[in-house]
Amino acid sequence: xxxxxxxxxxxxxxxxxxxxxxxxxxxxxxxxxxxxxxxxxxxxxxxxxxxxxxxxxxxxxxxxxxxxxxxxxxxxxxxxxxxxxxxxxxxxxxxxxxxxxxxxxxxxxxxxxxxxxxxxxxxxxxxxxxxxxxxxxxxxxxxxxxxxxxxxxxxxxxxxxxxxxxxxxxxxxxxxxxxxxxxxxxxxxxxxxxxxxxxxxxxxxxxxxxxxxxxxxxxxxxxxxxxxxxxxxxxxxxxxxxxxxxxxxxxxxxxxxxxxxxx
Ligand code: PEP
Numbered sequence: 001x002x003x004x005x006x007x008x009x010x011x012x013x014x015x016x017x018x019x020x021x022x023x024x025x026x027x028x029x030x031x032x033x034x035x036x037x038x039x040x041x042x043x044x045x046x047x048x049x050x051x052x053x054x055x056x057x058x059x060x061x062x063x064x065x066x067x068x069x070x071x072x073x074x075x076x077x078x079x080x081x082x083x084x085x086x087x088x089x090x091x092x093x094x095x096x097x098x099x100x101x102x103x104x105x106x107x108x109x110x111x112x113x114x115x116x117x118x119x120x121x122x123x124x125x126x127x128x129x130x131x132x133x134x135x136x137x138x139x140x141x142x143x144x145x146x147x148x149x150x151x152x153x154x155x156x157x158x159x160x161x162x163x164x165x166x167x168x169x170x171x172x173x174x175x176x177x178x179x180x181x182x183x184x185x186x187x188x189x190x191x192x193x194x195x196x197x198x199x200x201x202x203x204x205x206x207x208x209x210x211x212x213x214x215x216x217x218x219x220x221x222x223x224x225x226x227x228x229x230x231x232x233x234x235x236x237x238x239x240x241x242x243x244x245x246x247x248x249x250x251x252x253x254x255x256x257x258x259x260x261x262x263x
Contacts, residue, residue, distance in 0.1 A: 006215050008231065009171065009238035010255045011047045011134065012245025013074065013102060013219075020057040023050050026248065027058055031067045033252045041068045045238075046255055047100055048245070049074050052088055059096050072100030072134065075108060078121040080128070090129030101126050102240075104136045104160060106177045116159035123160050127168055134171045134240065135160045136219070137198070141178040149176065149190055150197045157198055161205040168206070172198050172216045173240040179220025181242060191218040192233035199235050224253035228260035 018026055027048065034046075047070035050058050059071055077087035093101060103126060104119040114122075119135070126133040137153035137160070153174055164170065174194050179185050186194075195216040203211035218230045219240030230236045244250045 006213065006237045007045050008043075008257075009045045009047060009070075009215050009217060010251075010257075011049060011070075011072065011100070011171075011173075011217065011238065011240045012251055013049045013105070013240055013242050014051065014054075014246060015074070015107070015242060016051055017246055018050060018054065020050075020054040023054040023058050024061055026246075027061055027067065027069065028065070029248045030252060031065070031069075033248055034255060037252065037256060039252070039256055043258060044255055045070060047072050049100070049102055055093070055096050055098065059098075063097070070099045071097060072102065073098050073131075074102050074105070076101050076103070076122060076125055076131070078118065078125050080125070090125045090131055093131055094129045099132055100134050100171070101131045102136060102173075103133045104156065106136065106138055106140075106175060106180060110177075116156060119156070119160050120162050123170075124163060127164065132169045132171055134173055134217075136173045136175050136240070138175040138177050138180075138220070144176070144178065149186075150194045153194055154197055154201055157201045158205060161201070164206060166206040166210050168210070170202075170210075170214055172202065172214060173219050174198055174216065175219035175240060181221070183221050185221035185223075185226055186218065188229040188233050188236070191230055191236055195233070195235040222254060224250050227254045227257040231257050 049072040073093045076090045103122045108114045123133045137156040139152040143152040202214050215237035217238045217240045218236050222239040222241045
């Protein structure tokens with residue numbers, strides 16, 4: 001496997017929280033907090049995933065104040081344009097300088113009945129428009145009981161990567177559904193085990209170089225108090241953070257995990 005140093009990514013999924021005015025206040029405060037703490041942006045990448053209605057405002061702020069956060073959307077359409085009321089095209093997200101788009105989050109899979117076929121089509125749509133898909137996979141507590149931790153996420157990732165070119169830029173997020181918003185995170189060992197298996201899937205479906213450079217995140221009840229344990233694991237390259245990404249001090253402590261990890 002080729003040697004690469006993967007830049008850790010701490011990604012904040014705001015879900016349906018913070019309107020565009022609240023988003024401005026939040027991003028400014030987070031930026032100042034990280035600046036005051038002397039955070040070095042060349043060592044950890046920060047990305048925020050606001051609701052669609054905030055994207056233009058946040059993009060303008062990042063641009064005007066030269067705030068080095070990546071911008072991401074929480075979803076996109078499988079289609080590029082046309083009669084799809086309420087849908088958002090990847091083309092529009094690219095025009096807003098969004099770099100990332102979350103695809104296959106368990107809340108989309110559960111509440112919007114998005115199956116593996118829709119997730120795979122959305123991955124293709126993202127790549128068509130130069131966006132980096134953050135492909136979310138994870139097992140429910142039922143799946144965990146029946147099949148163990150890795151079987152479902154591994155199968156979901158295989159399906160999502162169908163037809164993806166080996167040189168594509170993707171991010172994978174292992175998010176056990178039972179850990180999302182529950183306060184009960186996986187252990188670092190469990191996260192490492194599944195993240196390593198997901199990296200093997202990238203190697204098998206794409207190739208060894210893709211596996212070496214692709215960032216695999218853990219998500220599910222990540223907090224300042226547990227991030228260090230995850231980041232010590234060799235196959236965990238960052239975190240997708242929900243609830244804790246809405247609290248400036250907590251999120252900035254997560255971003256500054258190197259203080260606790262000693263790496
Ligand atoms: C998420 O929704 O992607 C998530 C990980 O949420 P939380 O951090 O709140 O568990």
